[in-house]
Amino acid sequence: MDRQEIFELVRKYNRGRCTPEEEALLETWYVNKTELYHTELSEPEIESALQEVYASLPNPVKKMRLWTRIAVAAAAVAAIVFGVWFYTNEIASALKTHRNDVAYKNDIAPGKSTAILTLANGKSFSLSEAKAGVIVGEDKLTYNDNTPVVNERPLLNSQDDGKNTEMKLSTPRGGTYQITLSDGTKVWLNSATSLTYTMARNSKGERRVKLEGEAYFEVARDKRHPFIVSSNKQEVKVLGTHFNISSYTDDPNAKTTLLEGSVDVNGQILEPNQLAVNHNGKINVWPADIESAMAWKRDEFSFNDEELGSIMKKIARWYDVEVYYEDPQMASAKFWGTISRFKNISDVLRMLEKTNKVQFKLEGRRIMVTK
Template identity: 40%
Template sequence: MHQYKEVLSNLIQKYLNNQISSDEYKELWRILNEFPDEVILDEHLRKLWESVKSDAPVIKGEVWDSKMQIAKEQLKEEAPISTSKVRSIGFLKRFRWAAVAAIFLVAITSIVVLNKQQEKNIYAGAVKPTVEHDRLPGGDKAMLTLADGSTIVLDSAGSGVLAHEGNTNIIKQSDGQLVYNSGDGASKELAYNLLQTPRGGKYKLILPDGSKVWLNAASSLRYPVAFVGNERRVEITGEAYFEVAKDATKPFKVALNNMEVEVLGTSFNVNGYADEDEVKTTLLEGKVKVSANSSTKFLAPGQQAQLKSTGAIAISNNANLEETVAWKDGFFQFENSDIKAVMRQLARWYDVEVSYKGNINKHFVGSISRDVKLSKVLSMLEQTGEVKFKIEGKNLIVMP
């Protein structure tokens, strides 16, 4: 561990100053997740705290020690997240210490930023939101509407062949994934299915061409049961992540709101929720063409197209890919997100109605599993000391 001390301190300093790169961020989590000895880690975290606090510390050393102990005790009480749910970018490989690290980084970042902006002391104690009826996390929930208008509730349907549409078999696999298998001599007539997820739901399916789609909560995907003609065209609302099968003879097109995304074979995310200010298309691999209101833009990996309310398309050259696809990998990831942006995500996943009492000018940084109860997420957010929550049935009240 001695060899990591200088590297770890440097990475945390960059994190706190918002100067850390994507590769450095991954390395920070890797080091934090590989400490073999809890006693050594405790001591090193204490020393790191001493190194980053100011001459007029915003939190006393004994309070910090108490805070870390409370955090670890809370983690011991919680059921661990399955080790099979590992993020593809390698952030959280060992839950308990990764979670302690997350608490450390979120709390420290919040305190430092608040101290600079407001010049007041914050006690970031671990407090629990007022809960009358806690909310469970979402899961694999969706309704499938067939071409004839009949519906299938997928989360309660058994595995196997669910329906036949022409020569296409619609199959629910044992892992819950929906698959379309087209036989020979598929119909030349377009027949459409509609997949809809409720608030608190998500679903994955494989389209007839082999393309994979992950559908986020409160979203929908309309698609043909067999791709015929010279294009593959689907329509979405809400948010979806695509891994498109290559077919140079049939471009894949995604329509959402007033935007169209055209690809041949690539990986990208589209977010078109009605309550968001922009429609966003983020490219991870390949190349896409984005069109809206007679304007066309081409994206390279790492870029994001943002369709503004004015109809103009803006291009961001440094899209945060980890934050964009965190939902697909089972996480909330916040990168300087304001309170309302955070609450919109929680409202969709936990199926709650959010209301505000008072003005809260607060931004959040951190990563939290989507597999825990709502109260656990809120408790982490409350540790910043600048926001409080109360859950009353399906109502979530946010207070300063």
Template identity: 40%
Template structure:
């Protein structure tokens, strides 16, 4: 028998009850928070049996330390801190000294701070869509009875075996070791991009070129740039200020003035605007937006680059996105705009709802999009076509999905995400048309090897560029 998520929820009230020792409050907290943190740990460690034991230890820690819980700090932050400490402590207790020395020799560093940052990032990263399905939700709920049995044991004779004493703990250490190796490879490569390394999967040189990650800067009204945390997944704008998605406050006042979020090559970031609209910003992009929309009859933002929008509905205040050659007007819908300054064409793709696109001087001057349609604008032409939505918006979900796409278009996307220039030698960039489905977080050498399977193109990866060959 599992436990159902609470229909009515007041976190502070439940924390007060938990601090007083009420098991019903403990059950509600478990039901409310267990799915997400279980999913994050499973996505990190890839072993369900292992995560089952870790979740049990985590929530027993919550129960045992209930009297020390803060009412002033969001419970999810306290829970993540406990999870971070558990994973870090277990790793440190298991990994042999000689293994640690090997890592130090290979990467040049092995600090507690850097390992903690890697674990912390995994605990706040967004999960892939539908990662937690109905079966997994049921499984997580069914873990609660054992926890309930333990905390009801007055003399505490019923105990879970400490996690680090179980045989399966070895797998956690291996998983954490893999996490640390991957993370340190990323950190080390960014510092020594000209150095040559062999990719462990393909055996080819990667030269320290790594996939993109959460990187962005917030440009303030006075021009000052605030570099944002790489271990956070996004920003939230409210009338009272700006926070990261986990509630951490930034020392910035919105003051109703315009702000700009911008990402470099190899960067991405998520933003929730003051009206609740969510924006995912792709690499080498920027979004200018007001701190508050309250005095605006039109909610207006300006985009350069590529972004995916989930617009909060407000019939009294249409949402407008201005970019090169066009303005999009919506009331509440999901859509994507790609408007890089260096691209010959601008595209708008509608996922749900309806969008009116104004494009003065091009074609019929305005187009109403239907779901599944994409409008492509050049300086002289407007083209409307049906597209595969999953492929068009795949970057938002951590994937590359190319379907009969020109080589030049594919390589532009790879160049922006991996922050490395592309040079063509004896190859027509518009040919051939290639198809591929792969993770955006694969090593570059692996991605290029998959593209080479077509037999139509070959690559040479050098220290500072990708050579495209016949």
């Protein structure tokens, strides 16, 4: 049987609609082990999977024939395999993980719109959590709905020499915010990110910003005045385009993903749907996974053959937690899947646990990763 046939049979079984012949097919699949599951289950594992699915069925009978027990185990195995993709479906719902809720008794809510704006005079203030973004005007700051933030001349005067017009927008762990610069460029900041911006162009006529963390840019086109993003060990030069840069200090790679237009990354020209990976100053260009790169802006976690170490860094930044590993080698395990970033942390961790590759224990703002 191929994957789709197994999927359909397991779904029918969980609805109680399998014929004896179809149940026999599941038995055959389990005995011969298809390409979906290559490891022989031990007797305790079979019994555990059997009892988990059996307990979830409505009005289960007290006695089961041997071939039915095998079919149930097969259904459990198939559901575990499909659970790797984390999608909410009837197979996943039939395999609810009955973990001890104590592991998540102190749940953590997702991040929110929050940021701190620091002006050139050193004055800092928190931006409204009820707003999603701020607009930099030539002489004022407003939120996206045009309500005022601050109005301090000449700090926001574009005719200044540039020394007193610098401002810094910073999001904490668990925060995002959006800023529209005075030239019309829009920037979305992911969590634990800062963007330093000077309104006045430099002596070369360049529009320059400094980035630490991750941000998505929609740069206003201006052929006479290039837009340059300076981040860890690289400069990205553009005229007008859409791209994403991930350049966290705890990540050895700075990643630039181009959606449209063109950019120059340390002399390497990117075309749309390309990814530049900067490792210690060396640039490698690969086809970009746009869905995964832009998932955070869609308020999602999206993993495509991604290592657990990378995944947990994203989770740590968004939920403001610390992550520890029982065995450091576990960080190299790879996962696939998509889930909303608006979920509590327990929902995200439980989804990962359904792969049976990893377990978590949440204590305060500390996550322990175990096998």
